[in-house]
Amino acid sequence: MGINKKYIDARNESAEEVNDSDSSDSDSDESMSVSNEDNSEDEEDNTTLEVSTQQEGDQDNEEEDEVIKAIREASTKKRDHPPVIECDSFVVDISFHPGDNLLAVANIDGDVLLYKYTNEENTLLQAIELHEKACRAVDFNGEGDTLFSTSKDKSIMLTDVETCKLKRFYDDSHDVAVYTISSLNEDLFATGDDNGTVKLWDLRVNDDKSVFSLKKNEDYISDILTHSDEKYLFCSSGDGSLTTIDLRGRKFFMQTEEYEEELTCLGLFRDETKLLASSNKGNLYLYNWNEFGLHSDMFPGPKTSVNAIIPITENIVVTANEDGILRAVHLFPHRYLGIVGQHSLSVECIDICNNGEFLASSSHNNDIRFWNIQYFEDFDKVDKKYNKHKKKVDMKTNLPSSQRRNNAEFFSDLC
Numbered sequence: 001m002g003i004n005k006k007y008i009d010a011r012n013e014s015a016e017e018v019n020d021s022d023s024s025d026s027d028s029d030e031s032m033s034v035s036n037e038d039n040s041e042d043e044e045d046n047t048t049l050e051v052s053t054q055q056e057g058d059q060d061n062e063e064e065d066e067v068i069k070a071i072r073e074a075s076t077k078k079r080d081h082p083p084v085i086e087c088d089s090f091v092v093d094i095s096f097h098p099g100d101n102l103l104a105v106a107n108i109d110g111d112v113l114l115y116k117y118t119n120e121e122n123t124l125l126q127a128i129e130l131h132e133k134a135c136r137a138v139d140f141n142g143e144g145d146t147l148f149s150t151s152k153d154k155s156i157m158l159t160d161v162e163t164c165k166l167k168r169f170y171d172d173s174h175d176v177a178v179y180t181i182s183s184l185n186e187d188l189f190a191t192g193d194d195n196g197t198v199k200l201w202d203l204r205v206n207d208d209k210s211v212f213s214l215k216k217n218e219d220y221i222s223d224i225l226t227h228s229d230e231k232y233l234f235c236s237s238g239d240g241s242l243t244t245i246d247l248r249g250r251k252f253f254m255q256t257e258e259y260e261e262e263l264t265c266l267g268l269f270r271d272e273t274k275l276l277a278s279s280n281k282g283n284l285y286l287y288n289w290n291e292f293g294l295h296s297d298m299f300p301g302p303k304t305s306v307n308a309i310i311p312i313t314e315n316i317v318v319t320a321n322e323d324g325i326l327r328a329v330h331l332f333p334h335r336y337l338g339i340v341g342q343h344s345l346s347v348e349c350i351d352i353c354n355n356g357e358f359l360a361s362s363s364h365n366n367d368i369r370f371w372n373i374q375y376f377e378d379f380d381k382v383d384k385k386y387n388k389h390k391k392k393v394d395m396k397t398n399l400p401s402s403q404r405r406n407n408a409e410f411f412s413d414l415c
Helices: 005-075 374-378 388-396 407-412
Strands: 091-096 102-107 111-117 122-129 135-140 146-151 156-160 166-170 178-183 188-193 197-202 212-215 221-226 232-237 242-246 251-255 263-269 274-279 284-288 297-299 306-311 316-321 325-330 335-342 347-352 358-363 367-372
Touching: 091 347, 091 358, 091 367, 102 135, 111 135, 146 178, 178 221, 188 221, 197 221, 197 232, 212 242, 232 263, 263 306, 274 306, 316 347, 325 347, 335 358, 335 367
Parallel strands: 091 135, 135 178, 221 263, 306 347
Antiparallel strands: 091 102, 102 111, 111 122, 135 146, 146 156, 156 166, 178 188, 188 197, 197 212, 221 232, 232 242, 242 251, 263 274, 274 284, 284 297, 306 316, 316 325, 325 335, 347 358, 358 367
């Protein structure tokens, strides 16, 4: 029987439609497969990005935690020096007791304050009203049982440290205001006034007259110093000269020519074979023993007045400057070691405690700050091949006692 041609054509057309439909479905499956692969890749990229972002965040948090940790460690570090003493009146001079943890503070009101100091706190033991005008200088004797003080009112007072009662009084000791006072031994002390007169006093003499007087200077006597043999008495002056007195013979010995700057303070070094004088122009002058007429060496410093100096070791001196900075200087060889500490205003006076652990300094802010300087024991040997071009860097370097840290040291803690 013959096959109907129309049926065959219809079946062929149906088959073609089916084939077309299968082809379309196949293309659709392929398209979906490609789309799924793309979505999978996008999801992987997003996941990788999220993980990377999270890791970066964790790393930032870790770095931030390290910074916070370093700051906290610095702020919670155990105190190694007494806290700041905030005074109500201007501080003119300070002096450490030679044996006990006591600090005498002379102020512009004429009073002397006695503080007991520890690393934890400072305690005001006594506020002794002594002078009618500003108390210019204070000094303990070698035994520590007597406190010497002098004033703008020209008087000199000796006070018993234990009872805080007056032991001896010298009224109108000079013709003008007394600027400085220094206890030399158990019997002798010396004073210098605003007009350049130096006087020597003997406690064994019953009257209130000095046993020796000399005027070789035309301006105030800024500092008075003797050495262990007590052969010479050295006197620096605002007229720019250094005067040496034969202490045993009680007569004038030698005087330098006047520098074009004020000499502000004195110190002894190298087993008392070197004398050091500071100036208001920032210079340090060194004198050989028995050659006090002319300096043997000069060490220029920053262009700011050195108001006071204090020997720390046989080779190291700390200078108190008008710019508020305490600087450590190595003298043999000459080298700036760095910044011991800083005030916001000019530093007027400094002193070192009986065991050499603390340095105290006072400024125009009426504050007294303590600095732990024990680390200087490791500084006595300095490389003689010093690069002078490092001077500016060393002058800005903060030593362990400083209130500030060097940036390199801080960030090294984070590594």
